[in-house]
Amino acid sequence: MLARRFYEVWVLGGLSKGEAEEIKRCLSEAVMRRAERLRIRIYNKNSEDLSYLDELKGILLENVSLSIVVESRDVGKLVDDLESHEGEITFIIGPSFQLPDKARFQGKLRIIEVRG
Amino acid sequence: MSPRPVDIVLTTDRSMMSNHHGKEFLGFMTTGPAIGMPESLWMWIACPKMKTDPLGRPWQAPYALRKLEALLQDKGYNAAVIDPDHVNRYLGSARILMLSHHDYFALCPPSSEWWIVTRKEPTNAKSFRKFMDSLDLRRAKENGLKVIVGGPAAWQWLYKLDLWGRWGIDTVIDGEGEHVVLDLVDKVYNGEPLPRYVFVGPRDVPAIEEIPLIKHASINGLVEIMRGCPRGCKFCSVTLRPLRHMPLGMIEKEISVNVKEGVRSGILHSEDVLLYGCRGLKLNPDALIKLHQVARRHLESIAWSHASLAAIKNAEEEYGLISRLREVICADGTQEYWGVEVGIETGSVRLAKKIMPAKAAPYPAEKWPEVVEDAFAIMHENNIIPAATLILGLPEETSDDLMDTAELIDRLKPYRSLIVPMFFVPMGVLKNKEWFTEVKLKDEHIEVMRICLWHTVRWAEDIIDRFYLKRPHLVPLKYSLKMFLGYVKMKAKSYEKKLGLRPIETEAVLATH
Numbered sequence: 001m002l003a004r005r006f007y008e009v010w011v012l013g014g015l016s017k018g019e020a021e022e023i024k025r026c027l028s029e030a031v032m033r034r035a036e037r038l039r040i041r042i043y044n045k046n047s048e049d050l051s052y053l054d055e056l057k058g059i060l061l062e063n064v065s066l067s068i069v070v071e072s073r074d075v076g077k078l079v080d081d082l083e084s085h086e087g088e089i090t091f092i093i094g095p096s097f098q099l100p101d102k103a104r105f106q107g108k109l110r111i112i113e114v115r116g
Numbered sequence: 117m118s119p120r121p122v123d124i125v126l127t128t129d130r131s132m133m134s135n136h137h138g139k140e141f142l143g144f145m146t147t148g149p150a151i152g153m154p155e156s157l158w159m160w161i162a163c164p165k166m167k168t169d170p171l172g173r174p175w176q177a178p179y180a181l182r183k184l185e186a187l188l189q190d191k192g193y194n195a196a197v198i199d200p201d202h203v204n205r206y207l208g209s210a211r212i213l214m215l216s217h218h219d220y221f222a223l224c225p226p227s228s229e230w231w232i233v234t235r236k237e238p239t240n241a242k243s244f245r246k247f248m249d250s251l252d253l254r255r256a257k258e259n260g261l262k263v264i265v266g267g268p269a270a271w272q273w274l275y276k277l278d279l280w281g282r283w284g285i286d287t288v289i290d291g292e293g294e295h296v297v298l299d300l301v302d303k304v305y306n307g308e309p310l311p312r313y314v315f316v317g318p319r320d321v322p323a324i325e326e327i328p329l330i331k332h333a334s335i336n337g338l339v340e341i342m343r344g345c346p347r348g349c350k351f352c353s354v355t356l357r358p359l360r361h362m363p364l365g366m367i368e369k370e371i372s373v374n375v376k377e378g379v380r381s382g383i384l385h386s387e388d389v390l391l392y393g394c395r396g397l398k399l400n401p402d403a404l405i406k407l408h409q410v411a412r413r414h415l416e417s418i419a420w421s422h423a424s425l426a427a428i429k430n431a432e433e434e435y436g437l438i439s440r441l442r443e444v445i446c447a448d449g450t451q452e453y454w455g456v457e458v459g460i461e462t463g464s465v466r467l468a469k470k471i472m473p474a475k476a477a478p479y480p481a482e483k484w485p486e487v488v489e490d491a492f493a494i495m496h497e498n499n500i501i502p503a504a505t506l507i508l509g510l511p512e513e514t515s516d517d518l519m520d521t522a523e524l525i526d527r528l529k530p531y532r533s534l535i536v537p538m539f540f541v542p543m544g545v546l547k548n549k550e551w552f553t554e555v556k557l558k559d560e561h562i563e564v565m566r567i568c569l570w571h572t573v574r575w576a577e578d579i580i581d582r583f584y585l586k587r588p589h590l591v592p593l594k595y596s597l598k599m600f601l602g603y604v605k606m607k608a609k610s611y612e613k614k615l616g617l618r619p620i621e622t623e624a625v626l627a628t629h
């Protein structure tokens with residue numbers, strides 16, 4: 001199942017209300033586009049930190065139609081991950097975070113910037 | 117004896133790893149705290165230790181763990197279900213620890229309800245916590261152990277992030293795991309990072325041919341005959357998954373596995389046993405008769421996990437099927453009765469139409485209370501003992517709805533049954549709704565709970581006297597249960613007196629047969 005096609009939503013900069021709202025919108029969009037699976041990947045300085053799940057809880061419990069996979073990744077892996085990933089990514093960037101080498105990846109990213 | 121290493125250890129705590137003396141109903145006691153007796157005695161009654169082999173492999177284990185064990189062994193992995201008392205022996209060298217539970221933190225009914233009423237942590241949550249704290253997880257994690265948890269209560273971990281972190285849980289799987297478990301195990305073996313949370317949606321559930329056959333005995337001989345349910349109740353997550361009927365050959369093979377390992381009773385598991393082989397909601401009497409004949413050929417006694425009240429009424433009224441099944445099940449006199457869980461949920465037609473419009477089908481939702489009463493009468497006539505659930509605190513529930521429920525329960529007095537009110541826990545499409553436990557109890561809730569309590573206590577005494585625990589070695593258990601019921605009655609009476617409530621107990625009417 002994990003190797004199948006996913007609707008990709010990656011988040012840089014932890015998760016607060018603003019980012020969670022955007023993820024919710026992405027989920028509705030994925031359902032509308034008849035996607036079957038959604039991957040939420042959170043890039044954090046500390047990939048062991050689980051506090052973002054508190055913010056995601058409502059979204060995860062509300063969903064009944066899609067398979068959802070949540071991953072936490074070390075922010076240091078972001079560029080490598082972007083390079084190796086094929087296909088479109090919805091990329092949510094929290095306030096005061098910047099995507100390194102933005103121009104290089106712009107082609108595959110749909111960027112949503114969350115203001116503070 | 118030093119055990120042979122096991123790479124993938126599958127386990128759960130004692131409240132789940134027990135056959136409850138062969139009496140599934142006793143397992144419900146694990147959902148409450150010890151009442152009126154020491155906790156050790158309560159645990160002995162509710163979940164005695166399971167017999168194990170010298171390697172710590174239990175004689176019987178939860179069906180979900182048996183399925184996983186089979187799935188992994190079929191793919192060539194060194195996996196085994198291990199009794200909770202023996203898990204530490206394996207952690208030093210295991211690569212993965214997999215856990216499953218029905219109610220990790222006692223957040224599901226009826227545990228949540230016991231917790232609210234008694235203000236004491238139920239034994240299932242306590243037992244799970246003690247088990248996790250007893251494991252040498254820190255050292256095992258340092259050696260690279262991965263911990264994957266799942267089962268029907270997986271969602272509860274989202275409410276317990278502190279424990280998720282403390283016990284080093286790597287991944288939580290919510291939903292039918294056959295596909296994703298193999299992916300995760302592959303990742304561990306390839307040294308790849310694991311996802312934190314996986315929800316398996318309806319399109320990723322396994323097809324029948326992907327579901328493995330258990331290789332060792334399941335608790336009380338439970339075997340799955342179907343997955344999913346077509347009725348679409350809004351508070352239920354089962355209904356979101358596609359309906360799949362297990363072929364009879366597959367069911368027979370699993371029954372044979374149990375019998376071969378000495379488990380000669382069986383529970384046919386489905387959300388609605390009577391829908392086995394159905395087309396839509398149209399019953400298939402031939403498939404049901406054949407299923408029971410096959411089960412009876414191998415087993416000394418049969419129970420049903422769940423059945424819908426509408427199907428019970430429909431089966432008997434249209435096909436005389438309940439009586440025919442009774443003839444098969446009770447054919448040679450070794451079995452006098454059988455148990456089943458049923459859902460009343462509400463006595464209010466208004467609520468029934470709103471949240472479970474197809475629960476009464478093929479009858480209209482307006483007839484729901486009548487369907488319930490007729491089904492109870494049919495079960496009583498045929499020696500089927502239902503453990504029925506009610507849901508209190510459903511969204512938009514009014515005092516009138518609760519009065520309708522109270523009236524319905526009152527009309528069920530003559531029918532042998534246990535009725536357990538449960539508080540609403542948001543599941544299915546209502547998962548995001550406000551949790552009932554945050555809402556104040558109304559007087560009408562207390563009244564419904566009181567009516568249920570007296571109904572259940574009186575009938576429980578009758579069931580114990582007439583049907584239950586007849587073998588000589590079960591006599592101490594029988595008397596412990598009678599003592600417990602005596603204690604509950606005494607406590608309930610004293611509360612009623614304190615609160616100035618009209619006693620209900622004396623009004624209970626027991627039928628004479």
Ligand code: SF4
Pocket residue numbers: 345346347348349352353354355387424459472475
């Ligand atoms: S009948 Fe039972 S299993 Fe089926 S949808 Fe309703 S509550 Fe769920």
